[in-house]
Amino acid sequence: MATVAFPFAHIPEPLQCGRFKLSFERPLVMGILNVTPDSFSDGGQFATRGDALRQAERMLLEGADIIDIGGESTRPGAPPVPLDEELERVIPLVEQLRGANVPLSVDTYKPEVMRQALAAGADLINDIWGFRMPGAVDAVRESDCGLCVMHMLGEPQSMQLGEPAYGDVVSEVRQFLEERVGALRQAGIARDRISVDPGFGFGKAVVEHNYALLACLPDTAPRADPPYPILAGMSRKSMIGAVTGRAAPERVAGSIAAAVCAAERGAAILRVHDVAPTVDALKVWVALRNAANHAGPRG
Numbered sequence: 001m002a003t004v005a006f007p008f009a010h011i012p013e014p015l016q017c018g019r020f021k022l023s024f025e026r027p028l029v030m031g032i033l034n035v036t037p038d039s040f041s042d043g044g045q046f047a048t049r050g051d052a053l054r055q056a057e058r059m060l061l062e063g064a065d066i067i068d069i070g071g072e073s074t075r076p077g078a079p080p081v082p083l084d085e086e087l088e089r090v091i092p093l094v095e096q097l098r099g100a101n102v103p104l105s106v107d108t109y110k111p112e113v114m115r116q117a118l119a120a121g122a123d124l125i126n127d128i129w130g131f132r133m134p135g136a137v138d139a140v141r142e143s144d145c146g147l148c149v150m151h152m153l154g155e156p157q158s159m160q161l162g163e164p165a166y167g168d169v170v171s172e173v174r175q176f177l178e179e180r181v182g183a184l185r186q187a188g189i190a191r192d193r194i195s196v197d198p199g200f201g202f203g204k205a206v207v208e209h210n211y212a213l214l215a216c217l218p219d220t221a222p223r224a225d226p227p228y229p230i231l232a233g234m235s236r237k238s239m240i241g242a243v244t245g246r247a248a249p250e251r252v253a254g255s256i257a258a259a260v261c262a263a264e265r266g267a268a269i270l271r272v273h274d275v276a277p278t279v280d281a282l283k284v285w286v287a288l289r290n291a292a293n294h295a296g297p298r299g
Contacts, residue, residue: 017145067102125147126148164204169213181228198232200234201234232269263285
């Protein structure tokens with residue numbers, strides 16, 4: 001019996017991420033820290049600084065490899081947050097968590113938030129707009145932070161109104177990410193600073209488009225050898241609720257299944273609300289992968 005070659009055998013090169021160099025011998029778990037009152041799943045739970053710090057500490061104890069801090073909800077229909085308010089939510093947390101010896105990601109599309117977050121000690125900028133906002137590329141160009149470039153059709157206020165339309169969602173997402181990565185490279189940003197995200201739930205039909213992207217996850221990234229690291233963020237989203245029939249807080253099991261499916265298809269970073277069960281599930285998956293790749297032929 002032949003050994004099994006898992007897709008994750010095609011390992012991306014390490015990602016330059018501020019103070020850290022992230023390696024991907026296994027998928028890394030990014031814990032979501034929403035410091036907003038209106039996020040779709042955990043809005044308001046960690047809106048105070050003390051609650052947010054306690055949640056960050058909990059996720060680190062549970063095995064999070066990265067903490068992703070967000071000060072503005074990007075759920076469908078969410079209203080924009082004023083710049084000063086987002087800065088007040090995010091920057092003090094970055095400053096207080098900098099000593100935790102873990103990569104800190106900031107989920108923002110505003111260039112001024114990027115600048116101040118990097119000055120405060122952030123290691124990665126996670127931009128749902130793919131660094132398309134005027135000044136965004138300039139805000140990150142001279143740092144050594146990691147960048148996550150996401151695909152989004154439309155904008156948060158309107159992206160799920162009507163029916164998102166694609167001819168071929170996988171190839172169109174890849175073409176968008178290729179264009180954005182090309183723009184960053186042309187601006188002088190090193191290849192090893194760039195990761196990509198197909199943008200599950202951001203301007204996609206809930207089942208049809210999201211599951212096509214998950215099924216063909218490696219094909220959503222720009223063609224490159226070695227591949228660019230792919231971030232997959234499906235935790236508790238509507239694509240999970242659509243097939244399980246469960247409300248957002250009850251989608252833990254479905255989210256873990258989606259995370260393992262993404263790992264099997266080469267995801268380098270998994271962005272999740274539920275760190276501990278995701279870490280456990282990945283430990284089992286990694287053990288299976290290692291056993292399969294080291295097993296000899298059987299008669």
